[in-house]
Amino acid sequence: MNGDIIIDKEKILERWAEYIRELFKDDRKDHNIMKNNFAGPPIMKEEVETAIKKMKHGKATGSENISVGLIEVLEDFGIGKVTHLLNEIYDTGQIPTDLSKSIFIALPKKPGATECELHRTIILMVTSPKYC
Template sequence: MSKENWINEKCKEIEQQRKHAPQTMYRNIEEITGKRTFLSTGCIKAMNGYIIIDKEKILERWAEYIRELFKDDRKDHNIMKNNFAGLPIMKEEVETAIKKMKHGKATGPDNISVELIEALEDFGIGKVTDLLNEIYDTGQIPTDLSKSIFIALPKKPGATDVNYTEQSVS
């Protein structure tokens, strides 16, 4: 089989895998393009410039960096005003918002994906609507909804400085 035929076959496979097997699709794309993923070096620099190789210390450094990056000096920033005058959130609005969300994304701390809410159909949309209206009416945001997960993605292979990475938020 010629290289051109092989590439054409791989492209057809990729098109079929787009919706049903995205991880396999990305592997096939990397195989065709020759791009390889690079692993981290397993070390980063401390604020003083010294290299850290201990996993616990690395995690502490990342936590320190994220806290500084997203420092919030506002007072009472977790408290919303009560909604005494506004209209309640309608089920149709929630359904429209859920339909616009991207599929295949990582879940948050609650492990609830968009696909799960969609699979629950009317029941799931009703529960989400009830939760949003409760938040809207009381001004109290559940702790789980105020948590974020950060994944550091090096911009270049072997990056050791936390300032030279992108943060992906889920």
């Protein structure tokens, strides 16, 4: 922008969207295309179980409200559903839209920061599938 302070809520959101797009711009060609010509074996339940056990507990859930603890409590059923979903992604190359969404949060580096560049931007991402 030209240094003016924006006070209109819609214009503030537009400015942040512009800043985030520029900050995380991806100039790679075909970066959204996931090829599904994998020649490996399917993902095993044991691999998923091991990965879930390594995940940190007590983390905030995403919009799906599914925590690591919830998947663990569901035991074999939960692990089976997650394994099925992961294998479907692996086989088709199609990542569900919800798993590719992120929430951006701007935290001021110093009190009173008014410019986008004077903020740290953190990204919250969904880490557990809701449609198992």
